[in-house]
Amino acid sequence: MPRGIPMRSSLRSRDSSSTSTGVDPRERVKDCCRKLVAFMCTQVGVGGLVIGYAIVGAFGFITIETQFEQPEHLCMREFVRREYADELWFSTASNRSVNVFNRTTFHVVSNSILLRYQENIINLVRRKIDCDHTPSDLWSFPAALMFCLSVFTMIGYGSLVPKTQLGKGATVVYAVLGIPLYVLYFLNMGKVLAHTFRWLYTRLHECTGQRKPGQRITVPSTACLWVICGYIVAGSIMFAEWEGWDYLDSAYFCVTSLCKIGMGDLVPGWSHADSMEASQTKLIINFVYMLLGMGLIAMCYNLMKEDVYVKARELKEQMNNAMDAVHYKIGTCCKSEPTMD
Numbered sequence: 001m002p003r004g005i006p007m008r009s010s011l012r013s014r015d016s017s018s019t020s021t022g023v024d025p026r027e028r029v030k031d032c033c034r035k036l037v038a039f040m041c042t043q044v045g046v047g048g049l050v051i052g053y054a055i056v057g058a059f060g061f062i063t064i065e066t067q068f069e070q071p072e073h074l075c076m077r078e079f080v081r082r083e084y085a086d087e088l089w090f091s092t093a094s095n096r097s098v099n100v101f102n103r104t105t106f107h108v109v110s111n112s113i114l115l116r117y118q119e120n121i122i123n124l125v126r127r128k129i130d131c132d133h134t135p136s137d138l139w140s141f142p143a144a145l146m147f148c149l150s151v152f153t154m155i156g157y158g159s160l161v162p163k164t165q166l167g168k169g170a171t172v173v174y175a176v177l178g179i180p181l182y183v184l185y186f187l188n189m190g191k192v193l194a195h196t197f198r199w200l201y202t203r204l205h206e207c208t209g210q211r212k213p214g215q216r217i218t219v220p221s222t223a224c225l226w227v228i229c230g231y232i233v234a235g236s237i238m239f240a241e242w243e244g245w246d247y248l249d250s251a252y253f254c255v256t257s258l259c260k261i262g263m264g265d266l267v268p269g270w271s272h273a274d275s276m277e278a279s280q281t282k283l284i285i286n287f288v289y290m291l292l293g294m295g296l297i298a299m300c301y302n303l304m305k306e307d308v309y310v311k312a313r314e315l316k317e318q319m320n321n322a323m324d325a326v327h328y329k330i331g332t333c334c335k336s337e338p339t340m341d
């Protein structure tokens with residue numbers, strides 16, 4: 001009997017070791033999924049997820065929009081010209097109240113039609129929709145990447161839009177799924193950049209000897225504003241040199257884009273004077289500039305919020321100290337007054 005006891009213990013140890021090594025595959029898959037979700041919620045994971053989401057969306061919209069050739073894309077200028085020529089004919093020559101003998105009415109009607117025709121042609125030129133550009137030319141990878149960025153960041157340039165019904169439906173789904181992802185990126189990237197900038201600012205104070213022992217350093221709001229202004233100035237100079245814009249137009253584009261206003265009247269890489277390779281490079285750099293700039297805005301939002309909170313707390317402490325001092329003076333005055341018998 002005593003000899004059998006070690007055998008039983010060894011068998012139990014083997015069983016326990018076998019059960020520990022033989023983990024259920026479903027548990028492994030669940031554990032891997034939990035680790036993947038935890039990594040995706042980190043700063044690096046969210047940044048990679050946003051870039052991957054934009055790349056996947058770009059390929060998806062390229063596939064959708066270049067699969068269906070629409071007749072009006074083949075020669076949109078000719079289509080618009082015929083449409084307005086017909087309108088001009090039916091509004092003047094076939095209308096008895098408007099004819100060449102009534103010159104004032106004729107000029108008013110014809111000028112209004114010609115002005116609308118001119119605006120349409122200008123819009124087509126800005127969007128590069130003419131006889132020389134097919135959907136495959138318009139929906140290049142950098143252009144589709146910028147379109148995806150403008151959708152889930154809610155900028156909405158409008159320089160490139162889906163024309164097919166499937167593309168419009170995909171845009172709705174893509175925006176609904178992408179906007180929460182962008183908000184997560186905005187919050188996480190803001191924390192990372194704010195922590196990095198705060199560390200650099202603290203080290204700068206230590207090097208200059210301005211930091212006192214035990215003092216908590218907060219980045220002032222003016223420093224955040226200088227960072228944003230510097231980023232806008234750098235972008236204004238860069239886009240002005242590339243596109244031939246004046247500096248006011250470049251600053252106007254940077255501010256409206258980073259503030260997610262997105263007028264769409266000025267977009268880098270959409271000039272007819274540029275070659276195809278140059279325009280694609282500008283679109284890619286514009287994508288990086290916008291994505292990094294929104295991270296800087298998130299950083300400044302976090303730092304300015306912290307600065308306002310600290311100043312509000314200091315103001316509250318000062319008001320409490322002032323109230324305590326007033327109460328103390330009132331109490332001492334009341335004690336010093338003689339009592340009437």
